[in-house]
Amino acid sequence: MTAGTRGAYRAYARLVLETMPEESRVGLTLGFVRTFGIPDIAHVLAAGGRMTNEPRGRAKATGVAMFTLIGEGLDSAEGRRVVDSLRRIHDRPGITPELMHYVLACFTVCPLRFIDAHGHRHVTEAERDAAYAFHMALSDALGLPEPPVTSGDLAGGSAHDLAAVEGWMRDYETRHFAPTEAGRALWAATSKGLLAARLPAPLAPLAPAVAASLLDQPLRAALTVRRPPAPIRALVTYALRARARRRAT
Template sequence: MKRFEWRDRIHTLDAEADCEEIARILAAHEFPWDIEQALGLALYRTYAVPSVGQLLADTREFTERTQHRYDDTALILNDIMEHGFGPGRGRDALRRMNQMHRSYDISNDDYLYVLSTFVVMPVRWINDHGYGWRCLSDHETAAHTNYYRKLGRHMGIKEIPETYEEFRHLMDSYEAEHFAYTDGGRAVSDATLELMAGFYPAWQRPLVRPFTKALLDDRLVKAFGYPEPSKTWRALASGALRLRAKVVRRMRPRKEPRWARQSPNVRSYPEGYDPARIGTFPQGCPVPHGMATVEVPATGALVPAPGQAVAPTTED
């Protein structure tokens, strides 16, 4: 394969109708490591929103079982991306995610914000910061945006922005209004940084923490109450990632896909996993016994059959 063969293939596809295929090529062939890092930082940012960070801390799952929650998040998003929204593992993962979310009182505004981080952060990592081996084109950015718009619709999120620029504006304005320090958000942040450091050999861990914090923008550092990273660490971190990008640019294209489930950092299920059975079950079985339900064809969500009362743990 030629170095830009995947890029050229993407530009033969439609940014809306083929957004799932384009998203898979970007995530599993062109930028697997970059998108994995960017999505990790996207989720990390959400801890600085008090309603999100404190909720995650109150469950204690993200502070006491951090590895499991990291793995569950990576695997569920992986299966939706890898297998799509149709029947099978992708729909099972989508249903499992929706079941977990519906167990908590999460506002549509918070859903929109989290979705916006998934749209914006990979583009910022690859294009704006220059950490990708090449830039995403407008066509690829549109397809990436459309994929997450589709995911948002399957999650039942309302008033989803239509363009990347609208998502970018939503994310920046939401953070400017809502980012604030909470003990819960700081606790989840500390646990996450500790987990990330544990992915590296012991002798590297004292370097991983300041390196990672140097990648955080000032608004995020302030929201978590961390000391401001030094200019030296910021320069070293960004310089190392840009150097890596130059090296990757000279490598051969990836023929076989590299999925997040293949990451050595995912450690909780060495014997394999069923996407319908991972994650948390804070309110027991998501479908109450004795309640008749029907499946929504477009999303795979289970909803009460006509005439049934809505149960708080049932998917919308």
């Protein structure tokens, strides 16, 4: 690890790379899926065809980039290479700083949400502060302007913490989540191609329903996804709780 990772966001790196790496990967995937609910992002992702044709490759590339930045540090040679690559990839018409802020918020907030909901323990305040430090450092490395906040963000405390990022993210989703053909196509490809590959063969046909069990109602509405049947939801909940209990012992 570099001095950057050993510093302000060391606790975050330890959490996602060592303490709960599997939960972090699932949470990051859910963060990626969450961006499909924003029409402008869904159109960009679907336009190239790679995300719908090779969802596993695209998701893997995103995960590798994020975990490299967290593990190696933004100030490492590899970290700088990844940042430069992200700048080039996103330097195109239609990708605004606001959209970039939303994507970064999803990638920071969603893994922590999944850990809190399904991990063997909750995220600590020190880990949240470290996650925010990483979030701000990456935003700065990408040359983004000061992250936006809403007046409602300040109700929970400082504008300079992870709660403010999550508050802005919720407000942004309220204003922008909407169904699109691109979003539905991205969800179909991801829920079938990506998750099915990670399930035992007999469960692969259930992949879309299993994946939908991990979505909240606003995102299901944006992706036009029906709430899965109660037995599927119960199965997913049981499996995640059982896994958390095993990890806690």
